[in-house]
Amino acid sequence: MILIIDDDSAVRSSLSFMLKRAGYEVMAVPGPREAMEVVRSESPSLLLMDMNFTLSTTGEEGLTLLKQVKIFRPDVPVILMTAWGSIQLAVQGMQAGAFDFITKPWNNAALLQRIETALELTRTPKSESEGDLTTSLRRSHIIGRSQGLQEVLNTVARVARTNASVLITGESGTGKELIAEALHVNSQRSSQSFVKVNLGGISQSLFESEMFGHKKGAFTDATSDRVGRFELANKGTIFLDEIGDLDLACQVKLLRVLQDQTFEVLGDSRPRKVDVRVVSATNADLRQMVADRSFREDLYYRINLITVKLPALRERREDIPLLVRHFADRLSDANGLPRVDFSAEALNFLSRLPYPGNIRELKNLVERTMLVSGKRLLDASDFDAQYLRHDDVAVDASSLAGLTLDEVERRTILQALDKYKGNLSQVAVALGISRAALYRRLEKYNIQVAVP
Ligand SMILES: Nc1ncnc2c1ncn2[C@@H]1O[C@H](COP(=O)(O)OP(=O)(O)OP(=O)(O)O)[C@@H](O)[C@H]1O
Numbered sequence: 456m457i458l459i460i461d462d463d464s465a466v467r468s469s470l471s472f473m474l475k476r477a478g479y480e481v482m483a484v485p486g487p488r489e490a491m492e493v494v495r496s497e498s499p500s501l502l503l504m505d506m507n508f509t510l511s512t513t514g515e516e517g518l519t520l521l522k523q524v525k526i527f528r529p530d531v532p533v534i535l536m537t538a539w540g541s542i543q544l545a546v547q548g549m550q551a552g553a554f555d556f557i558t559k560p561w562n563n564a565a566l567l568q569r570i571e572t573a574l575e576l577t578r579t580p581k582s583e584s585e586g587d588l589t590t591s592l593r594r595s596h597i598i599g600r601s602q603g604l605q606e607v608l609n610t611v612a613r614v615a616r617t618n619a620s621v622l623i624t625g626e627s628g629t630g631k632e633l634i635a636e637a638l639h640v641n642s643q644r645s646s647q648s649f650v651k652v653n654l655g656g657i658s659q660s661l662f663e664s665e666m667f668g669h670k671k672g673a674f675t676d677a678t679s680d681r682v683g684r685f686e687l688a689n690k691g692t693i694f695l696d697e698i699g700d701l702d703l704a705c706q707v708k709l710l711r712v713l714q715d716q717t718f719e720v721l722g723d724s725r726p727r728k729v730d731v732r733v734v735s736a737t738n739a740d741l742r743q744m745v746a747d748r749s750f751r752e753d754l755y756y757r758i759n760l761i762t763v764k765l766p767a768l769r770e771r772r773e774d775i776p777l778l779v780r781h782f783a784d785r786l787s788d789a790n791g792l793p794r795v796d797f798s799a800e801a802l803n804f805l806s807r808l809p810y811p812g813n814i815r816e817l818k819n820l821v822e823r824t825m826l827v828s829g830k831r832l833l834d835a836s837d838f839d840a841q842y843l844r845h846d847d848v849a850v851d852a853s854s855l856a857g858l859t860l861d862e863v864e865r866r867t868i869l870q871a872l873d874k875y876k877g878n879l880s881q882v883a884v885a886l887g888i889s890r891a892a893l894y895r896r897l898e899k900y901n902i903q904v905a906v907p
């Protein structure tokens with residue numbers, strides 16, 4: 456049963472009507488007092504709660520009700536309804552344990568989808584253990600048995616089949632894109648498109664035409680029609696990579712389509728509907744960016760119903776031997792070469808490196824060593840030789856004592872810049888990180904690069 460709480464009787468009756476027609480049992484009450492009676496005596500499966508009661512303009516009443524509900528029914532999802540302009544209240548509500556929020560006036564189809572998602576995500580069959588969940592997962596090429604990765608895969612298994620927006624965080628090279636793909640492959644949308652957009656690479660002026668498309672003649676360079684990424688992703692999944700790189704002006708434009716599931720093609724003012732599942736990734740600290748006001752709080756909550764945090768490779772070293780085997784076999788098979796073996800010392804050596812570039816760095820090291828040595832049995836010295844060839848980026852450990860991790864990183868980058876004479880592509884490859892990740896670090900450490 457869905458419980459509606461709203462002091463406006465017109466809202467109560469139109470929501471009741473709509474939800475009953477969608478097949479739900481519904482109860483509707485005007486205020487917090489009645490709501491708590493129902494919450495204690497019945498067992499609603501979801502609450503749809505107004506935050507703006509006439510008694511209080513601050514929303515205090517709504518927040519208090521939410522907190523009370525969470526005490527009596529911690530597992531029941533609550534979707535908040537707020538007036539447009541009181542996003543702050545919704546954000547407080549999310550922090551107090553609400554599952555989601557919508558702004559009034561709402562869109563029926565979008566609301567139904569949110570409700571479905573909330574019910575799906577919170578329905579936990581008692582018999583289904585976490586282990587069972589992950590065995591049903593199509594893991595594609597995700598390798599690893601560590602506790603850290605298992606937790607990630609549990610979350611993926613739990614949320615993949617829902618429409619919940621997922622934010623994937625983690626350092627560069629930890630496998631964020633791989634996890635985004637797994638979310639799509641394991642969803643009901645897997646037969647539809649998975650559209651990847653690198654938001655780090657899109658300039659503000661091109662953002663709209665890239666994301667929403669344009670009509671021929673919409674602006675000077677629009678010599679033909681163009682289909683935007685959202686339309687391409689319709690019924691499928693859109694993967695918003697490097698979302699922390701999006702500037703504030705573009706954030707507003709993105710927020711709108713995520714809220715309403717509608718957008719306009721440049722040069723055509725008719726709004727179009729889309730049905731997309733949103734998965735985002737970043738290695739920036741979005742919470743910090745929200746605090747600094749460089750990332751919109753409402754967008755943050757919109758893209759981040761569920762967070763998946765990928766552990767760094769150094770936090771799951773037990774996965775290293777498996778990964779080495781996997782990357783080696785893939786390289787051999789792809790090139791029609793015989794498979795190779797690794798001595799115990801080699802695996803031991805590889806298990807102890809720091810890996811600032813995480814799995815990508817390990818993969819590069821394995822592939823480089825195989826190709827350069829050409830041997831069938833690889834020993835620690837083979838890897839050591841390749842690793843040392845990159846000693847421009849691997850700072851001598853004995854000189855690091857007493858330095859913070861940030862300082863080690865800063866020095867490593869400076870050395871690599873020096874070695875490659877400021878060629879950022881080469882520096883990024885040598886460090887095993889993407890160019891976007893390198894840019895972010897240059898900015899973070901305030902390192903100026905002379906452009907030749
Ligand atoms: N668990 C894993 N098993 C096998 N391969 C992996 C795993 N995780 C990552 N990889 C591989 O490591 C490389 C880097 O992964 P990916 O591109 O997904 O990282 P990322 O987190 O998106 O990095 P960036 O922030 O730099 O974009 C890819 O080649 C990917 O296939």
Ligand SMILES: [Mg+2]
Pocket residue numbers: 631632696
């Ligand atoms: Mg990536």
